[in-house]
Amino acid sequence: MNIEEAIETLKDKGYKTTGRRKDILSFFAEADGYRTARDLIQYMEQRHDGISFDTIYRNLHLFVEMGILETTELDGEKHFQIACAQHHHHHFICKCCGKTKEVDICPMKNVDSMLPGCIIENHKFEIYGICPQCKTS
């Protein structure tokens, strides 16, 4: 998902293309990994007079809902990144820089039979550690 695609998606659903939205998308396009709302606020304050919490959180939620961003909870704080592949996958997440790597292993294949009577709705599989770049620096 790149900025142009994201803006197309917004237009298709009747949402407006605003400067703020482009800025938010730029931030995540450059980011290459998970970032918090606070990271985004800091970025926005650097290149504008200010940014409203309302705008930050409203758009983060909207983008997640539209599949433009993915979200996960790390250290008690919500993190966001550009949605990568369309197919089902999981992530290695660097604790240091937030960078992610796709992992095409899904452990759900054999799980159904182990949970008789349960309705399985979704699952989370994440691997945490240090990426090669952070390891050497």
Next chain:
Amino acid sequence: MNIEEAIETLKDKGYKTTGRRKDILSFFAEADGYRTARDLIQYMEQRHDGISFDTIYRNLHLFVEMGILETTELDGEKHFQIACAQHHHHHFICKCCGKTKEVDICPMKNVDSMLPGCIIENHKFEIYGICPQCKTS
């Protein structure tokens, strides 16, 4: 892990056996699943005049650190339950009542080779859904 074991663990490490700690352990022993700090506060207020946030959170953190409780983040709120088995395992978690079921599948066996150069520190694999009891009621 039962209450007696937990109190032994505390004593061994030089921590005191207080009424509050016994009450907190009783709550989780009865709970059979993940509960929030607020759930615990509500329970404590029912059988005492009141309970300090300080006592709640200090002991929750202590118990996690000592392996008496396990913790996970659900819906942006920390949840706690009595640590179950000693061996490595994962959980099915009922979104409705917090009840957990052990799942003895671990997807990490083949992951190392997919992440060359990365230091893998830990991982999370959780399955979310509705348990049989909540399904029928």
Next chain:
DNA sequence: TTCACAAATCGTAATCATTACGATATAATA
């Protein structure tokens, strides 16, 4: 059993991420 003291608890204020809202500004379109 009582004493002394470190540890634990209490009550409450502070913090921090997130949500909410009335007022204002702006993108889309006719």
Next chain:
DNA sequence: TATTATATCGTAATGATTACGATTTGTGAA
């Protein structure tokens, strides 16, 4: 360019969690 629904702003409110000085209590020694 005029209209209007949508988006943004500035700020206050919320809710979980953390912090802290004052008080209480469990524990081990006398």
